Amino acid sequence: MGEYIENPKLVGSNIVACFPQGKPCPIGCNQCYATDGMVYVPMTQPNIPDPAWAGERIVRMNDLGDSNVERDKVINCGVRYKHTFFNTSIPRLDFPGPVILTVNPKEEDPETWTLPADHLAVNLMAVRVRVSVTNADSAAALIRAWTREKVYVLLMHMRYYDAAPGEGYECHKHIVNDCWQPTWTTRRHVEHICGVGHDHLLYVCEGSCRDCHQCESLFWLCKRRTELGA
Numbered sequence: 001m002g003e004y005i006e007n008p009k010l011v012g013s014n015i016v017a018c019f020p021q022g023k024p025c026p027i028g029c030n031q032c033y034a035t036d037g038m039v040y041v042p043m044t045q046p047n048i049p050d051p052a053w054a055g056e057r058i059v060r061m062n063d064l065g066d067s068n069v070e071r072d073k074v075i076n077c078g079v080r081y082k083h084t085f086f087n088t089s090i091p092r093l094d095f096p097g098p099v100i101l102t103v104n105p106k107e108e109d110p111e112t113w114t115l116p117a118d119h120l121a122v123n124l125m126a127v128r129v130r131v132s133v134t135n136a137d138s139a140a141a142l143i144r145a146w147t148r149e150k151v152y153v154l155l156m157h158m159r160y161y162d163a164a165p166g167e168g169y170e171c172h173k174h175i176v177n178d179c180w181q182p183t184w185t186t187r188r189h190v191e192h193i194c195g196v197g198h199d200h201l202l203y204v205c206e207g208s209c210r211d212c213h214q215c216e217s218l219f220w221l222c223k224r225r226t227e228l229g230a
């Protein structure tokens with residue numbers, strides 16, 4: 001295993017990334033930068049921080065993959081850290097810690113989206129909803145379905161590596177790669193449709209973890225709520 005490489009997006013935040021699988025994620029979410037050879041580490045080797053180095057920081061399992069893929073390996077790796085949360089787009093949530101669930105990995109296909117189950121997992125830290133100008137109306141209904149159940153929602157503006165989905169996008173660098181991103185006006189438009197500002201459970205991923213800290217807040221809220229060791 002090579003030397004650990006920090007995710008540049010997380011530098012300066014209280015979160016560090018962990019990628020135990022060391023192979024490309026098979027799920028293939030649309031526009032996922034981790035499937036396109038554009039990442040900060042080789043996708044053919046694990047990238048695992050030393051627990052002593054991670055210390056009090058929160059370790060995000062599966063920066064570049066899904067915690068339900070090779071889940072035993074992910075869990076065995078994750079439990080070595082003092083603070084850990086998991087990430088998945090597969091609605092299996094029995095992890096030994098908080099978990100973020102992406103509920104629309106195929107953001108243009110509502111038939112595939114995950115709706116709240118009858119019994120929600122107590123360790124569900126938040127759900128992630130992928131939004132753009134082309135899916136905002138239907139994504140708004142998905143968001144409401146989750147916040148009605150008192151689940152925090154993280155709204156993620158889609159970035160496009162091949163082509164913009166329509167008007168209102170501009171191409172510039174995000175962390176390390178050029179991509180098509182919504183303009184400020186487009187972001188506000190999409191957020192308005194999705195209900196931002198009218199629902200205290202709805203957060204917007206701002207794209208710079210160092211300045212944002214929302215995942216950290218959601219992690220501690222979940223820990224406190226579930227008494228998973230906080």
Ligand code: SF4
Pocket residue numbers: 154204205206207208209210212213214215216
């Ligand atoms: S919500 Fe904030 S802390 Fe979480 S991934 Fe987005 S920018 Fe980073």
